[in-house]
Amino acid sequence: MTDKGKSPKIDTSVDIKSFSKTRDLTGWVRHLFMTVAVVGALFHLYILNINPIDPWVFRSTHLVFGAVLGFLIYPGWRTRSSKIHVVDWILVVVTIYVGFYIFVNLDQLLFRFGVSPTRMDFYVALAGLLIVLELTRRTSGWMLPLLALLFVLYVFVGPYLPGILHHSGYSVERFVTYIYGLDGVFGVTLDVSSKYIILFIIFGAFLQMSRVGQYFIDVAFAVAGGLRGGPAKVAVVSSGLMGMMNGTSAGNVVATGSLTIPLMKKVGYPPRFAGATEATASAGGQLLPPIMGAGAFLMAEIIGIQYTEVIIAAIIPAILYFISVYFMVDLEAIKQGMKGLSRQELPQLKDMLKSAYLFLPVVLLIYLLANGFSVILAGSLGIVACLVVSLFHPKTRMGLKRILHAFELGMKDSVQLIAVCACAGIIVGVIALTGVGLRFSSMLLSIADHNLLIALLFAMVISILLGMGMPTTAAYAVAASVVAPGLIRMGVEPLFAHMFVFYYAVISAITPPVALAAYAASGIAGTDPMKTSIQAFKLGLAAFIIPFMFFYSPQLLLEGGESVGGILFAAITATIGVYLLACAVQAWFFGKKASWYSRLLLLAASIMLMMADVTSDFIALGFVLIVILIQTVTARTEAVSRVTGQEKKVKM
Structure with a gap:
């Protein structure tokens, strides 16, 4: 018992180490990893803000940093040992050589790759592709690499296929060097990864190390923790806020669910419902402006519009999604007769108000983005703001050690997204090379017979299927290449079409049978993965309807001068x-x-x-x-x- 019979305050800090599948590095290898990560983070900030270099060199170096760190920390097979295998060291050396080859031979490769490559060009590009596939397999599982290999297979069997799938075919040398160039691996997906995604992941790492991110969670508990079913409502708010800065729904589940799921179970939510709530809220964070889990940057780049147009259009639909999830957990609390946590267990709101200045980095970020400043400048100043506000209190103050750890954490958390963006580039490159995207658009038009509702239903199903088992960024990149062009050819506005497929790429993370976010939550909640994913599907049902509202209620996208x-x-x-x-x-x-x-x-x-x-x-x-x-x-x-x-x- 505590003094005067008061309940002890809950510990709202999040520890995700127990859920990590990475190696626990020690000794000189640990110092090497940190050194490479810090140098990589500083390299990106320097190039983005001070000294731009050739895009191919920058993106290839971006991939080199991600792959080196990935092979050091992600084991190639299940093992309890944290020792780095000789195979991993070989892959590290090959990765560095491939990046060095592009840097040294850049002027010639711009004309040779994909057109008339030399034998060495072919070997280097092939090694690079294998590195991308292996890195993606280690960080994200088999689904995306297998899908990429299926598209690669199509390149070589296409000449023997009938109908819209037929194409004239390509030599192995030309294909490999084309895909490992600026139209494939180093295309738009890795461009967005190198410029925007990594910047905001570093920003998120500074939020975490300066305890600004923790402050978000504390405020959510102080405001909503005492309401009926409070921890579930806290999960909706905090997972949404943290999820918009995290490029993977499953990663956000692990980061915040380790705290919210046990607390939801404590107040009476069934374990399956608790896990599903966390998965639904974490996936929804990818829909929430201003960052949208990096999806907004990729969408703006693909469509060729201002980033602010994307986030303005996304505001009302995202709010509707979270209102829906909030109502779901509230009605469950009413049905079960639940109460919230006692005030003695929660952070005091008056104490939270004293530290309200910790919101400044996010407020500054939103202000800069809303007023037309560049995304890179906004993200960089947000990082600086995290450092500045941390100095106001000893508990949050970031010294040199914590700054270095923030850079390291940012690069470590970027590895998976670097891998999936590079692997998605393979698929996007194949679609561009073979023209199968245009053929698919024609097929969609013929099936729908110019009926928009039928076309949208087909597009929904295909976007979900393409996204199953993949991180959101990769799922959207693939769906945007395959599905969105068909909708645009039917006369749909590009922003509407891309927002439509983006929503279904996001909610594929909670759609059975392969629902990565729900599976991650079920591991924490100790429930059946499939049943948890079905419950998450029910809770996130609004997300299956909201995209259709883009066409039947365009006012909700704040478009068209309404x-x-x-x-x-x-x-x-x-x-x-x-x-x-x-x-x-x-x-x-x-x-x-x-x-x-x-x-x-x-x-x-x-x-x-x-x-x-x-x-x-x-x-x-x-x-x-x-x-x-x-x-x-x-x-x-x-x-x-x-x-x-x-x-x-x-x-x-």
């Missing part, structure tokens, strides 16, 4: 819609359990309210009134039955 009144009306009706959706999923409405037919009516009403159409809104209102009438009649019938039953007992 009036403020029209945007507010669409947002309010959509919010009511996501609430009714939560009621339908949770089978709870009007203070009572809802029957299956009431749930169907609520589901139909929710979808109609999400469309910016007055007629559909009135129809939805009619459905809701019918459900209220059903609930009222049912409640009275049950009350009469109870009274009658009690009277019979008295007579007996």
Whole structure:
């Protein structure tokens, strides 16, 4: 017992070491890893802000740093030993040589690669491709490398395939050097990785090492921890905030779920629901501006529009997603009669307010981005701001050691995304080389017969299938190359088309049967992975509907010069819609359990309210009134039955 019978305060700090699959380096290898990581982080900041160099050299060096660090810390097979195998050292040496070869022969390679490569060019490019595939396998599993190899196989079997899959074919030398060039591995995906993703991962590392990120979690606990089912609501808020800076949904689950999932179980949430809530919130963080898990940068680069256009369009849909998840956990808390954590267990809000200056790095970042400053400048100044605000208090103060550890953590956390962006470049390169993307667009047009709804349904299914088992960035890159062009050819605005496929690439992380975020959460919650993914699918159901709203309620994307009144009306009706959706999923409405037919009516009403159409809104209102009438009649019938039953007992 604590003094005066008070409950001890919960420890809101997050420790993810126990969930890591990386080596625990020691001795001189540990110092080598840290040195390479710090030099790599400083190299990127220097090139991005002070001294730009040739894009191919910069991206190849970016990949070299990621691969060297990856082979040092990610084992090639399951083993309890943290000793680095001789194979890993060989891969490190080959990685450095490939990068050095590009740097030394750059002027010639610009004309030779993909056109008339020498024998040595071919060997170097082949080694580079194998390094990318192996690094991706180690960091992200087999799914993405196998998909890349399937596309590679298509290059060589395409001449023997019929119909839209047929192409004239390419020699091995030309293909390998083309793919390991600026149109493949070092194309748009690795460009975004080297310029934006790594910058914001380093920013996230500084947030963590300066305890600014921890402050977000503490504030979430102080505000929402005492509400009914408080830890679940904390998970929704904190996982969303941290997830927008983390390029992988599963990684965010591990980072924040190690704290929130046990606390959700503590207040009464079933373990499966706790894991699903964390997975759904963590995946949703990738949809939340201003960073969107690096997806916004990639989208802006592919479409060729201003970054601010992407984040402005994403604001209302992301808010609707999190409101939906919030309603889901709140209704579950009501059904289960849950309470929140006691105030004695939570951080004090007044103490949090004293440290409100810790929000300054994020406020500065948003201000700079909203006012048209470059993304690189905003991210770099955000890093500096983290360092500055940390100096105001001894607990947060970053000395030289913590600064170096922040650089190291940033590079370490970047390895997986560097790998998947490079591997996604292989797929994007094959699509560009063979023209299969345009052929697929034609197929989509012919199947849909110019019916937009049918085309969107096909695009949804394909985007989810392509994204299963892959990190979000890679999933979106592939879907954007295969699916989005077909929608654009049907007359859909490029931003709408890319936002559509981006949403489904993100929620593939919680879509059975391969739901990486849900699987990661199930490991922490100690539940069945498949059942957890099904529960996460239910909680994130709004994300399957919201993308269709881009076309039927374009006001929600703040596009097209809509009036403020029209945007507010669409947002309010959509919010009511996501609430009714939560009621339908949770089978709870009007203070009572809802029957299956009431749930169907609520589901139909929710979808109609999400469309910016007055007629559909009135129809939805009619459905809701019918459900209220059903609930009222049912409640009275049950009350009469109870009274009658009690009277019979008295007579007996």
